[in-house]
Amino acid sequence: MNSIQPPSPRSLVAELTYRCPLGCLYCSNPLDFAKSRAELSADDWSRSFAQAAALGVMQLHLTGGEPLLRDDLGELTSAARACDLYINLITSGVGLNEARLGALRAAGLDHVQLSLQDSDETAADYVAGAGAHRRKLAAARMIARMKIPLTLNFVVHRLNLDRVGAMIDLAAELGARRVELASAQFHGWALLNRAHLMPTQEQNDRAEAIARLAAKRLRGAMEVVFVRNDYLAGRPKPCMGGWGRGTIVIDPTGRAMPCQAAASISGLEFPNVRTAALGEIWRDSSVFNAFRGYAWMKEPCRSCPERERDFGGCRCQAFALAADAAATDPACELSPHHRTVISARGELSERTTPVYRTARSSRDIIRRNNSPGG
Amino acid sequence: MNSDAPGREWRPRLAAGVRLRVDPADGRERLLFPEAAMELNETAAAIVRLCDGRRSLAEIVRELAGRYGTADAIARETAEFLGAMRERRLVE
Numbered sequence: 001m002n003s004i005q006p007p008s009p010r011s012l013v014a015e016l017t018y019r020c021p022l023g024c025l026y027c028s029n030p031l032d033f034a035k036s037r038a039e040l041s042a043d044d045w046s047r048s049f050a051q052a053a054a055l056g057v058m059q060l061h062l063t064g065g066e067p068l069l070r071d072d073l074g075e076l077t078s079a080a081r082a083c084d085l086y087i088n089l090i091t092s093g094v095g096l097n098e099a100r101l102g103a104l105r106a107a108g109l110d111h112v113q114l115s116l117q118d119s120d121e122t123a124a125d126y127v128a129g130a131g132a133h134r135r136k137l138a139a140a141r142m143i144a145r146m147k148i149p150l151t152l153n154f155v156v157h158r159l160n161l162d163r164v165g166a167m168i169d170l171a172a173e174l175g176a177r178r179v180e181l182a183s184a185q186f187h188g189w190a191l192l193n194r195a196h197l198m199p200t201q202e203q204n205d206r207a208e209a210i211a212r213l214a215a216k217r218l219r220g221a222m223e224v225v226f227v228r229n230d231y232l233a234g235r236p237k238p239c240m241g242g243w244g245r246g247t248i249v250i251d252p253t254g255r256a257m258p259c260q261a262a263a264s265i266s267g268l269e270f271p272n273v274r275t276a277a278l279g280e281i282w283r284d285s286s287v288f289n290a291f292r293g294y295a296w297m298k299e300p301c302r303s304c305p306e307r308e309r310d311f312g313g314c315r316c317q318a319f320a321l322a323a324d325a326a327a328t329d330p331a332c333e334l335s336p337h338h339r340t341v342i343s344a345r346g347e348l349s350e351r352t353t354p355v356y357r358t359a360r361s362s363r364d365i366i367r368r369n370n371s372p373g374g
Numbered sequence: 375m376n377s378d379a380p381g382r383e384w385r386p387r388l389a390a391g392v393r394l395r396v397d398p399a400d401g402r403e404r405l406l407f408p409e410a411a412m413e414l415n416e417t418a419a420a421i422v423r424l425c426d427g428r429r430s431l432a433e434i435v436r437e438l439a440g441r442y443g444t445a446d447a448i449a450r451e452t453a454e455f456l457g458a459m460r461e462r463r464l465v466e
Contacts, residue, residue, distance in 0.1 A: 086407075178408075220463070
């Protein structure tokens with residue numbers, strides 16, 4: 001059954017912790033993160049880095065939660081560099097100071113990707129559910145001053161898309177080499193808050209045009225990348241470059257997954273790096289093989305020439321919107337479930353209150369899922 | 375002549391945060407930066423290896439000419455490749 005020989009994985013996403021000082025409305029961590037207990041030790045991570053490098057991984061993304069909340073981040077960075085991995089730190093910047101950043105650089109850190117929520121302080125702090133914007137700006141300036149290459153990432157959505165011009169200007173002023181304007185995609189917390197975040201088509205098109213012009217104007221100075229929301233794309237994105245084709249995600253408790261949202265698909269059993277070797281997980285585990293190749297596909301994907309480009313889109317989105325992880329991603333206009341996406345486009349209700357990604361709301365969600373009626 | 379074309383006296387080097395390393399999977403060299411591990415063909419890898427901030431573009435071309443093609447072809451290819459790389463801020 002597992003006859004498909006997978007290519008080598010090229011990147012490892014290490015979610016070092018679910019702890020985070022922010023509560024962003026679109027956080028990519030699972031809704032039930034609060035049930036997680038012990039985080040992997042530095043030894044567990046070091047072993048995983050070495051196993052990943054031996055498998056062919058060259059790039060490591062240290063993320064969370066907020067990875068700076070791991071006191072052993074320097075030790076982890078050294079361990080990764082010892083395996084010759086390219087190390088990208090994905091951070092809110094909250095808790096960064098010059099001594100810490102200098103130590104990380106000395107340990108082998110290659111690059112920092114800093115998240116900003118908006119160009120406007122009040123709006124940024126509203127989305128983050130915390131007063132963090134000013135500290136982030138200070139962190140960005142510190143990174144640039146220390147000549148560490150910096151990418152700024154803005155998650156964009158209805159509440160901030162009208163300010164992409166200002167965001168790009170801010171990124172240039174802060175000395176970023178690249179700015180990503182990545183539309184919130186509706187998984188987990190963002191799906192819960194979709195009515196607040198869903199952009200209008202006109203808003204998206206305007207923002208995209210501004211980004212395109214800025215990309216041209218800033219060519220050679222700063223790279224500008226805009227990623228459209230799946231619901232407005234017409235065709236699905238090649239999510240993760242295909243399931244189990246290039247990326248391994250390890251969550252804070254050691255579960256190995258093909259993508260950061262994979263745990264939202266019920267019925268999948270995730271192997272744990274505490275008890276299994278990464279090579280075995282990559283090649284043989286049922287979860288990494290679940291959606292490899294094309295045999296699992298249904299129509300219209302199965303006979304579609306696009307399947308080799310988009311791999312049927314996102315499995316987590318198919319599960320969330322079509323209740324079937326093997327279905328065509330409903331973001332595709334050819335999907336029989338595409339109408340769920342179309343009707344969500346008009347979803348501009350602000351009657352609901354937004355749900356921040358906090359341990360308390362996560363515990364509420366867990367309780368509701370466990371209650372007999374829920 | 376395109377005003378963006380690299381000058382012969384430019385001494386290119388890899389930008390901060392960009393690394394060249396051998397991919398153990400196939401023994402080929404790849405350029406690593408946060409978004410990608412870029413595959414390099416033999417000529418591209420040879421060009422990048424010489425981007426040490428000391429050699430000028432003209433010197434790089436001189437070293438490669440003969441090995442990878444005629445001087446004219448190498449001069450054109452090297453300038454094009456490094457110009458595109460500079461645009462992406464991978465070399466400076």
